[in-house]
Amino acid sequence: MIRRAVQWLTLLGCNAWWPGFIEGRIYGGKLKSVCVPGLNCYSCPGAVASCPLGSLQAVLGSWRYSFSFYVVGLMMAFGLLFGRFICGFLCPFGLLQELAHKLSSRLSFLRGKQAKQANQTKNLRWRPIYVKYILGVVFVVALPLLATNSMGLGDPAFCKYICPAGTLTAGAPLLAANPSLRDAVGWLFVLKAGIAVATLAGCLAIYRFFCKYLCPLGAFYGLFNKVAVYRLRLEEGNCVHCGACSRVCKMAVDPSRTPNSPECIRCGDCVRACRFSALSAGFSDWRRTSENGGSGVLRGKAP
Amino acid sequence: MTPRSRRRLRIALFIVAVAFILLGWYRGETRTVFVRAANLCLECVGIG
Numbered sequence: 494m495i496r497r498a499v500q501w502l503t504l505l506g507c508n509a510w511w512p513g514f515i516e517g518r519i520y521g522g523k524l525k526s527v528c529v530p531g532l533n534c535y536s537c538p539g540a541v542a543s544c545p546l547g548s549l550q551a552v553l554g555s556w557r558y559s560f561s562f563y564v565v566g567l568m569m570a571f572g573l574l575f576g577r578f579i580c581g582f583l584c585p586f587g588l589l590q591e592l593a594h595k596l597s598s599r600l601s602f603l604r605g606k607q608a609k610q611a612n613q614t615k616n617l618r619w620r621p622i623y624v625k626y627i628l629g630v631v632f633v634v635a636l637p638l639l640a641t642n643s644m645g646l647g648d649p650a651f652c653k654y655i656c657p658a659g660t661l662t663a664g665a666p667l668l669a670a671n672p673s674l675r676d677a678v679g680w681l682f683v684l685k686a687g688i689a690v691a692t693l694a695g696c697l698a699i700y701r702f703f704c705k706y707l708c709p710l711g712a713f714y715g716l717f718n719k720v721a722v723y724r725l726r727l728e729e730g731n732c733v734h735c736g737a738c739s740r741v742c743k744m745a746v747d748p749s750r751t752p753n754s755p756e757c758i759r760c761g762d763c764v765r766a767c768r769f770s771a772l773s774a775g776f777s778d779w780r781r782t783s784e785n786g787g788s789g790v791l792r793g794k795a796p
Numbered sequence: 797m798t799p800r801s802r803r804r805l806r807i808a809l810f811i812v813a814v815a816f817i818l819l820g821w822y823r824g825e826t827r828t829v830f831v832r833a834a835n836l837c838l839e840c841v842g843i844g
Contacts, residue, residue: 519836526830535833536840543833547840551832552825563820564829569813573806653839664841674843682842719797720806 496581496760500588503531506541507585508662513538517670528564530571531584532710534656536663538670545571546633546710547652547659554637554647572714576721580704580711581758586658590696590703597697621706622756628655629709653681657689657703700743704758715755723759723776725752731771738763738772748772 507529510520520541528545535543545568552561571579580587628651636650652659664682668675695702704711718724725748732749739747741762746754748763752772764772797805820826838844 519834521834523830525833526826528829534837534840536837540833543829547837548829548833552828555828557828558823558825561820561825562816562823563825566813566816566818566820569809569816573810573813649837649839652837656840659837659840660842663837664843667836667841674841677838677843679843681844685842720802720809722806 497588499582500585500591503583504585504588507531507533508537508539508541510539510541513540514666514670517667517674519667528567529583530575530579532586532656532658532708533584534652534659534663536659536667538663538666540663544658546656547649550633550637550647550649550652553634554641554649556641556645559638568710568713569717572717573721575714575723576718576753576759577711577714577755577757578721578723578759579714580701580708581760584704584711586662587701587704587758589658589661590701593693593696594700600697624706625708625712628707629712633709651709654684655688655707657685657692660685660689661693701758705744705756711758712755718753718755718757721753724774725757725759725764726773726775727752728771728773731769733769733771735769737766737768741766 513519517538519536519538522541524542525535525540527542528548529542530545532546533540533542533544535547545564549561549564549568552558552564575583632651632655637647639647640650641647660682664685668678668682692703692707695706699705727749734749736749738749742748742757743760743762744756744758746757746763748754748757749771751757759774761774764774
């Protein structure tokens with residue numbers, strides 16, 4: 494599967510500094526001044542570049558700046574090119590969540606809960622998907638910018654109090670390899686470890702629990718789904734509204750109504766499920782299925 | 797939104813994004829990012 498291969502390559506590429514895992518320290522090369530598109534903690538021992546959320550908080554929390562043109566510009570450029578394709582293909586923490594969910598689908602007692610949760614998520618009128626926007630505004634922007642100490646420095650609040658990616662991919666390996674860090678563990682690590690465990694538990698029952706409800710980076714990229722170069726195209730003439738696409742969507746999107754919903758992570762499951770060639774995904778607006786004469790290309794019978 | 801207006805909006809936003817990146821680089825924000833990322837972030841790890 495191409496998507497899974499790209500996800501693994503991204504995970505390994507973003508964390509390619511292997512000596513860090515053995516020595517219990519992080520990479521300090523010049524690449525660290527550049528952000529990767531996905532959520533990948535820059536304190537992970539293998540990380541060769543920076544996390545956009547951490548970088549944004551670092552700049553906002555410094556005494557010199559009250560806005561980060563550099564990081565916001567990079568995030569806008571990523572969003573305009575890819576939208577939430579980044580979540581589906583280029584986010585290392587997204588892959589970890591999918592692996593956790595896949596593992597849980599093999600546990601028989603969780604299968605019923607997964608199906609029940611999927612139905613509940615689709616039926617909710619007010620869905621907790623908006624929590625990630627609130628977390629972004631409060632913890633990524635407001636607290637680092639406004640809650641400063643006497644020297645004018647703000648803590649990276651999202652990284653410090655919430656981010657499970659930092660705890661799992663940076664904290665756990667560093668503490669395992671570095672005894673002096675283990676001695677410094679306190680209540681904050683207990684809090685963060687609790688959030689990380691709760692996130693993993695959430696991922697067992699809900700597909701991409703963190704992406705759906707908690708990730709401010711995904712929320713930001715979702716705003717660009719409607720204008721991003723990579724997009725989902727719906728050929729309405731071919732759509733028979735059979736519902737196959739919305740049934741397979743694990744992000745609770747109905748692609749036949751909102752193909753470029755902010756929640757769509759571009760996994761492509763709906764495109765594969767559509768037997769009428771009504772959906773396609775790609776990097777431009779110009780190619781259209783109506784080039785086929787608008788007659789539609791049937792690949793099977795409607796259910 | 798028509799494809800044409802979408803393309804125009806995309807181009808306008810892309811110009812803004814590139815301008816932001818260059819302005820941030822000019823202001824020295826890359827140095828702040830580098831200093832934070834090249835040193836162990838105790839908050840991220842859950843220690844400090």
